[in-house]
Amino acid sequence: MSTDDANGRSxxxxxAGVGWDDIPGTDRRMAEALAALCPVIWIDSPQKLTWSGLRSRRTHASEQVGENLQRVRVPAPPGFSRWPIRLLTAVIHRRVIARSLPRGTVPRAIVVADPVMRFPDGVPGPRLLYVTDDWLAGASAGLMRYAESWIRGVLSSNAQEADAVAAITTPILDQVHTLGVRTGTPVAIVPNGAPKVERVARTRRAIAGLVGQLNERLDLPTLEAVVDSGVPLRLIGPRFDRQAEFSDRLDALIARDDVEWTGSLGSQALAAQLAEIGxxxxxxxxSDFNRASFPLKTLEYLAxxxxVVSTDLAASRWLDTEHVTVTTSAAEFADAVRSRASxxxxxxxxxxxxxIELAERHGWPQRAVEFLALADRAAVFAGLRGDGRA
Incomplete structure (x- = not known):
């Protein structure tokens, strides 16, 4: 298999909690960064297929998507997330993982970053739970496609079975601790990382820019306050709003003369926008979900x-830098934006x-080093327990 390199590294x-083809987020960016250091086998979140589709794709379940990086699809029956079909989904998922490994290979670590998938029974190797969002709060707020009770049960089981636990922010790690992490289990905050942003000629203007998906997670009154303060606003990203009241208000914001919406952009066009906004x-x-998140956009701006001007998020405070202004109200946010723009x-x-140097210190390559260090601590912990998994 291509993930077994010449040096025999495990x-x-x-x-993953998402598919490889989904919008790249924490899962994919971390996996790509890790692949620069060791082989990675990416296991897709189960994707619904008809049984005829399952048969037709059985021979195409695995593909190489990068150097040292293999993607494995996981087919699932219709209704795969419903009881009791999800039990069958779990069996398929476990078998796909086992078959993705060459005979006799013990992984360096089995990382679960999926809110509803358990650590696979019968697959050896240290187990590392990586929690990339407040999944329970997301389910409670209707942001997840799974029931909160299901996520809580899986997360609790995984927390108790894990040989190490990582989370992107302190609030999330604290929450996982309450679900039964065993005494002595290595834990760590491994936040999101900064991307590499193409350097282009800068033409800074006194305008505010928002990069990313436009959806209900955004605070529209805060954005309205920015425009009301006299600072032009540029919205850069696709719309994924669903609630009628939010959509109407977003429509009204976009319609204002001093607001521009670019829609989704490619990497080069995005780099040009980042070279222009002030x-x-x-x-x-x-919300609980937002407070515990680590927005990728913050580090992208810095890169x-x-x-940056941010609402009051744990991640923004954790960065602890003069380059990120943390605010606690819409008026304070608008004042800070106006000051930065001026x-x-x-x-x-x-x-x-x-x-840029700050972002590089928080880049994905550094996050991958931190993650591998935790994976190696997980192996030590599993060995001390002597359960034969490591």
Whole structure:
């Protein structure tokens, strides 16, 4: 198998909470960063297929998607997330994982980053639980496609079976602790990382930019306050809003003369936008799910040399930098944006470079090193327990 390289390094088995073809987020970015250090076998979240589709794709279940990175599809029957069909889904999932490994191979770690998939029985190797969002709060708020009771049961079982636990923020790690992590289990905060942003000629303007999906997680009153303060607003990303009241209000915001919506952009066009905006916005609505999140956009702004104004998020406070202004109200947010925008044209090259250097210290390559260190601690812990999994 292509994931067994010449040095015989054991692969990381990554049980993803999304499909490889979904919008790239924490799962995929971490897997790609890890693949620069060791082989990775990415296990897709189960995807619904008809039985005829299952037969036709059986011979195409695995593909190479990058150097040292193999993607494995997991077919699932119709109704795969419903009781009792999800028991069959779990059996299929477990068998796919087992067959993805060469005979006799013990993974460096089995990473579960899926809210509803258990660690696979019968597959050896240290077990690392990676919690990438407050899944329970997301289910309670209707943001997840699974019932909160199901997620809680799976998360509790995985927490108790894990040889190590990682989470992207402290609130999430604290929550997992309450679900039964065993005494002595290695735990760590492994936050999201900063991407590489293509450097293009900068043409900074005193405008605010919001990069990412436009949906109900955003705080529209905060964005409205920014525009009311006299700062032009540019929205950069696709719409995924579903609630009628939110959609009507977003329509009204986009229709304003001093608001521009670009829609979804490719990497080069996005880099050009990041080279033009004067301040990047991370305006999340008040909710348990949002407070525990680590928005990728914050680090993306910094990687482009852009100052950030954020609502009150644990991740923004964790960064603890003058380049990210954390606010607690819409008025305070708008004031901070106006202040940052007014500085455009007066900041020197050194200030932008300091933001880029900060992002590089928090880049995905560094996160992958931290993650592998935790995986190796998981192997030690599993060995001390002597259960034969490591």
């Amino acid at each position: 692969p990381i088995v990554w049980v 301040v990047g916005l991370t305006p999340y609505a008040e 482009a040399g852009v100052a 500085a455009v044209g007066f900041e020197g090259e050194a200030i932008e470079l300091s933001r």
